[in-house]
Amino acid sequence: MAEEQKFSTAGNDMDRRSFIKWSVVGWSAFAAVVAGYGSMVTRFLFPNVLFEPVQIFGAGYPDEYEVGQVSEQFKDQYGVWIVRDDEKIYALSTVCTHLGCTPNWMPSETKFKCPCHGSGFYTTGINFEGPAPRPLERFKIALSDEGEIIVDKTKKFQQEKGEWTDPDSFIAV
Ligand code: FES
DSSP, X not given: OHHHHHHHHHHHHHHHHHHHHHHHHHHHHHHHHHHHHHHHHHHHHSOOOOOOXXXXXXXXXXXXXXXXXXXXXTHHHHSEEEEEOSSEEEEEEOSOTTTSOOOEEEGGGTEEEOTTTOOEEOTTSOEEESXXXXXXXXXXXXXXXXXXXXXXXXXXXXGGGTGGGSGGGOEEO
């Protein structure tokens, strides 16, 4: 009889241990599933959004620019100089074609001078000193129906490819 009781108690211990073990496994699996769904919901609520800088912008009206002027009005915000000569208006990129620094406009010397390695560019954007291998790039520029200047940075024009004669690369004035 005592043997039976002993046996019976051992069986209960096994059941309790087994129950606890499977409870831990079950709750762990449940917690993993909940965590997985939680991370999916978080990804849904906070998706990856790429905030692209504005590529197309209005730059005022042609008569706001004087002949011979290099406007730095849009340099910081859009990386563009608006230049007017006696025939046209064009939009120059402010990215040095050597290693990408931002040149400074030097009005007294009528040139752009890169502070990084000394490249110099005429107001046309043509490189003439320092290591820059090619001219600054120009962006698409046009007049809207209302006569406002619209610069479109999604389209570039490179002098060395003969693209500065493209009518989209300047506004005749
Ligand atoms: S980055 Fe302009 S000269 Fe090197």
